Amino acid sequence: MTANREIDSILQRAADGGRITPEEALLLYTDAPFHALGEAADTIRRRRFPDGVVTYLIDRNINYTNVCVTACKFCAFFRAPKHKDGWAHPMEEILRRCGEAIDLGATQVMLQGGHHPEFGVAYYESLFAGVKEAYPQLMIHSIGPSEILHMAKVDGVSIEEAILRIKAAGLDSIAGAGAEMLPQRPRKAIAPLKESGERWIEVMTIAHRNGLSSTATMMMGTGETHAERIEHIRMIRDCQDLAVANGYQDSAVETSHQVGGFRAFIPWTYQPENNHLKGRTQATTMEYLRFIAVSRLFFDNIAHLQASWLTTGKDVGQLALHLGVDDLGSIMLEENVISSAGARHRSNLHELIWMIRTADRIPAWRDTLYNHLQVHRTEADDPTDDRVVSHFSSIAMPGRKTLPLVDAK
C-alpha cells in the first residue's frame, strides 16, 4: 500500500492484469513509490512466467556496412557516403562471422548496418538468402523498419513488396531497431532525416500482417520528456492491439505464449560518446528502472520484457529482474554500434547465468522466438564453454580480442 489511493488502485488493477491508460502510466512513472511499482510489475512477471524462468540468448551482431545517409545525431557508428572510413563487408566475411558464431553456440544473427545509398531490396535478399543457404539453422533477426523504408525507397517499391521479398529470402524476425523515440518532437531532435515514428509503426503493422513478428525497442535519455516516453509505448501498444484484433500471427511463434506481432519490448539507454549529442542529456538509473516497471504494467499485450545490461550495466540488469523483466537478452559475441558510442559493459555465458540464478530465477537458454533450448535448473545443467564471451570480436575496441571478466563460475 502507498500513501496515495489513486496510485494504489492503478497498481492493483495493473497487477491483476487490467489495462492502464497512458495518463495512469505517466502518474505511476512520476509518482508511484519505487517498491510498490516494482512489486506490481513483478506480480505480472510471476503470473506470466510462473516457472520463474529468465531467458538469455547467444547471438552475434554482424554489421554489413557503416555507410549511412541518415546521420542520426546519437549515432557513433555511421560514416557518410564517400567518407574514407566507410566500409561494406563482402558476403564471404559475413559468412565467416556467422560460422564463428555458430561454433560458439549462436542461434541467431542480427545483421545491422547503415542506410547505404545503393542497398535496395535485392541487396538484402542476397544477404539473407546467402546466410540461410550456408547456415539454415541460424535465425535471422535483423534490420528495422527504417532499413525497410530505405530499401523500398532505393528501389521504388512498396513497403509490402520489400517485406515479402526479404521474408521469402530468409528474414525470420524484424529487430525493433530504429524506434529510438517515436513521438515526433524528440525524434526530429535526434534523427531529423529518419522517417517518422508513424512510419515505423506502419512498417511493423505491414510486417505483422504478413506473418513476420518482431521486437520493439526504445532508446531513452536524449532529452525526451516523461510524457514522450509514455507516448512511445502507447504507440507500440496500439500497434500490438491492432495485430491482436486482426489475428496477425507469426506461424513460427508459439501462440499459447504470445499473440500479435511484437514478442518483446526492450528499452535501453542512450550512450554519450563520439556522437553529435555529446551526452548533454542521459537517462538516470532510476529513470530506467522505473520505466522498466511501468512498461511491464503498461504492456498487457506483449509477452516479454528485456533488460539492457549492455547499456545500463550488469548490476542494473540484474536489478531489473525484480521489476518485471523475464529476459536478459543476448551474450553479444560481437556488438559495434552501441559500443562505439561508449557502452563498456561486457559479460560471458557463465556470468549471465550467474546473474539470473543469484536473482533467484531459473536461467534458460532460448532462441529468437523465446523457445527454451536448455533450462539450467541446477549448476549441473550449466554449459561449460568458456569461449562464449561478449564482444570477443569488436571494432569498438581495437586490438582487444578478449576482455577481463568476472569469474562467475
Ligand code: SF4
Ligand atoms: S542509427 Fe542507423 S540510420 Fe541512424 S545514422 Fe546510425 S546507422 Fe544510420
